[in-house]
Amino acid sequence: MEQIPQKLIDYINESRAPLPPVSDPEEPLQIDSLGLIRLVSFMESDCGIRVEDEELVAENFATLRSLGALIAKKSQNAETSS
Amino acid sequence: MKTDVLIIGGGPGGSAASMFLSKEGIKPIIVEQEEFPRFHIGESMTGEAGALLRRLGLADEMNKRRYPVKHGVRVFGTNSWFIPVARRDEEWKIQLASTWQVRRSDFDGMMLEEAQKRGATVIRGTAIKALQGSDGAVCGATIRKADGTTIDINSEVLLDCSGMATFLANQRVTGPKYVGSYDKQIAFFAHLKGAIRDSDASGEMAKNNTLIFYKKKYHWAWMIPIDDEVVSIGIVVPTAEFTEHKQSPSDFFQSYLPTINPELERRTRAIEYVEKVHVIPNYSFQVRRFCGKGYICIGDAHRFIDPIFSFGLSATMREAEFAVPHITAFLKGDGRDKENPFDDLQRFIEKATDNLEDMVDLFWEQPFAFATFVHYRYRHQLIDAFAGRVYETEHQPSPAILKFRKMLKRERDYDHADDYSIPIGSRYHPERAPLWAPNCPVPGTEEWLREAAGSSTECAGV
Numbered sequence: 001m002e003q004i005p006q007k008l009i010d011y012i013n014e015s016r017a018p019l020p021p022v023s024d025p026e027e028p029l030q031i032d033s034l035g036l037i038r039l040v041s042f043m044e045s046d047c048g049i050r051v052e053d054e055e056l057v058a059e060n061f062a063t064l065r066s067l068g069a070l071i072a073k074k075s076q077n078a079e080t081s082s
Numbered sequence: 083m084k085t086d087v088l089i090i091g092g093g094p095g096g097s098a099a100s101m102f103l104s105k106e107g108i109k110p111i112i113v114e115q116e117e118f119p120r121f122h123i124g125e126s127m128t129g130e131a132g133a134l135l136r137r138l139g140l141a142d143e144m145n146k147r148r149y150p151v152k153h154g155v156r157v158f159g160t161n162s163w164f165i166p167v168a169r170r171d172e173e174w175k176i177q178l179a180s181t182w183q184v185r186r187s188d189f190d191g192m193m194l195e196e197a198q199k200r201g202a203t204v205i206r207g208t209a210i211k212a213l214q215g216s217d218g219a220v221c222g223a224t225i226r227k228a229d230g231t232t233i234d235i236n237s238e239v240l241l242d243c244s245g246m247a248t249f250l251a252n253q254r255v256t257g258p259k260y261v262g263s264y265d266k267q268i269a270f271f272a273h274l275k276g277a278i279r280d281s282d283a284s285g286e287m288a289k290n291n292t293l294i295f296y297k298k299k300y301h302w303a304w305m306i307p308i309d310d311e312v313v314s315i316g317i318v319v320p321t322a323e324f325t326e327h328k329q330s331p332s333d334f335f336q337s338y339l340p341t342i343n344p345e346l347e348r349r350t351r352a353i354e355y356v357e358k359v360h361v362i363p364n365y366s367f368q369v370r371r372f373c374g375k376g377y378i379c380i381g382d383a384h385r386f387i388d389p390i391f392s393f394g395l396s397a398t399m400r401e402a403e404f405a406v407p408h409i410t411a412f413l414k415g416d417g418r419d420k421e422n423p424f425d426d427l428q429r430f431i432e433k434a435t436d437n438l439e440d441m442v443d444l445f446w447e448q449p450f451a452f453a454t455f456v457h458y459r460y461r462h463q464l465i466d467a468f469a470g471r472v473y474e475t476e477h478q479p480s481p482a483i484l485k486f487r488k489m490l491k492r493e494r495d496y497d498h499a500d501d502y503s504i505p506i507g508s509r510y511h512p513e514r515a516p517l518w519a520p521n522c523p524v525p526g527t528e529e530w531l532r533e534a535a536g537s538s539t540e541c542a543g544v
Contacts, residue, residue: 032160032161033159033160033449033450033453034160034162034163034453035161036450036454037454037457037458040454053451053459053485053488053489054488054489056448056450056451056454057448057450057451058450061450
């Protein structure tokens with residue numbers, strides 16, 4: 001979860017409104033499908049995190065835990081390949 | 083009786099083939115068993131189907147008949163997305179376009195009349211037997227006419243446009259008929275008044291757009307306007323859910339309709355039926371060797387994937403158009419000594435249809451990824467696919483389709499004989515899609531419903 005940039009967490013919390021900010025990493029994010037598409041777009045344009053086509057499965061965006069795991073895996077892959 | 087081209091089935095595939103043949107100076111015989119008008123499903127056209135009708139010079143007639151003008155497809159899940167009808171210009175740039183929705187009883191009659199005006203001879207009757215020469219080549223069919231008499235009609239080329247009746251496949255002239263990926267689905271549909279439509283003249287909120295409502299995997303509905311008042315609504319669910327409910331098709335339709343999607347529920351609170359509820363179970367199939375010596379199967383006569391994106395009517399008319407140059411070449415003597423004179427056509431059609439199948443499969447398997455692709459990753463390529471633009475070999479399979487294949491973990495290979503026509507599901511999972519059993523005729527809908535009520539539903543093969 002520490003892998004998730006603060007501005008992405010802020011964006012998620014805004015997207016969830018009127019739900020309260022996420023406090024538990026296991027809590028379902030409850031962002032609808034259009035919101036998820038916007039979230040992917042935000043990750044790419046504002047956070048520099050490229051989401052591959054194959055990673056576009058709803059489970060990756062279900063909780064902060066799963067999203068953090070996805071980002072961690074990506075930065076790990078980036079390190080090994082560089 | 084003799085003719086160059088004998089067309090079995092006077093639906094839009096047969097009529098379109100006939101009109102394109104007439105342009106080449108070939109006047110076919112069309113055999114149609116039903117008196118038109120008759121009810122038929124498949125009311126929405128892709129952009130390319132609309133373009134084909136314009137090529138046939140039918141745009142004025144379509145407008146005169148006031149068929150609803152479709153500007154796109156809206157899909158409702160938890161949110162909605164929209165795909166406009168669009169064409170490609172000379173520089174392959176996307177340009178907005180429109181197409182039509184049709185009441186099939188009227189449209190099919192108009193098409194058959196036009197085919198007749200342009201030179202076809204229409205015979206009312208039923209094809210009961212394919213005639214074959216000593217080398218197995220199809221050389222005509224025995225027709226039982228409306229008055230009960232039978233005649234043999236000899237042909238150089240027989241076009242099977244019999245739709246889901248799959249005349250040549252049932253006659254065992256083609257290769258086997260395989261169960262397709264969506265064979266465990268059932269569709270219920272009716273014409274209704276009083277449904278709430280959108281209200282714009284064009285664009286995303288146009289009143290005559292196709293609406294698709296998604297509940298969850300394999301559970302969905304369509305709403306297609308067919309005139310100012312009436313819409314066609316269909317619901318599609320796994321067959322097992324219908325048989326478990328033990329309801330009549332119309333009771334099931336009425337009780338299930340409001341549960342599919344809140345948006346559909348909102349739009350159908352005050353509906354009134356103008357046509358009984360129809361049903362088609364287990365509709366997905368694929369026929370191998372659908373082209374061969376003396377014959378070509380068109381549209382539903384060889385393959386039906388899934389009704390979700392309204393490709394049926396488009397595919398059948400496009401295939402008819404593509405078949406015509408192959409037929410004229412054959413009549414001039416080309417390919418007479420080949421094992422399959424229409425091998426190139428067969429491969430070409432199957433490749434294009436596979437592009438559609440990969441798209442439909444990805445929609446079901448990865449709906450979130452698919453929605454993302456529609457919104458921004460592969461928007462133009464998906465606009466092409468929704469328009470039925472899958473035959474342009476210089477652009478297809480598009481990067482989007484190639485990506486879908488990768489995500490579905492499948493490869494397509496067209497090098498070996500005709501085994502590309504074995505459904506992809508059964509190629510990778512032989513247990514998944516058995517042959518339609520030899521000598522086990524596919525049950526008609528009424529028969530199937532009786533069997534389903536008695537719970538022995540399958541005439542599955544081994």
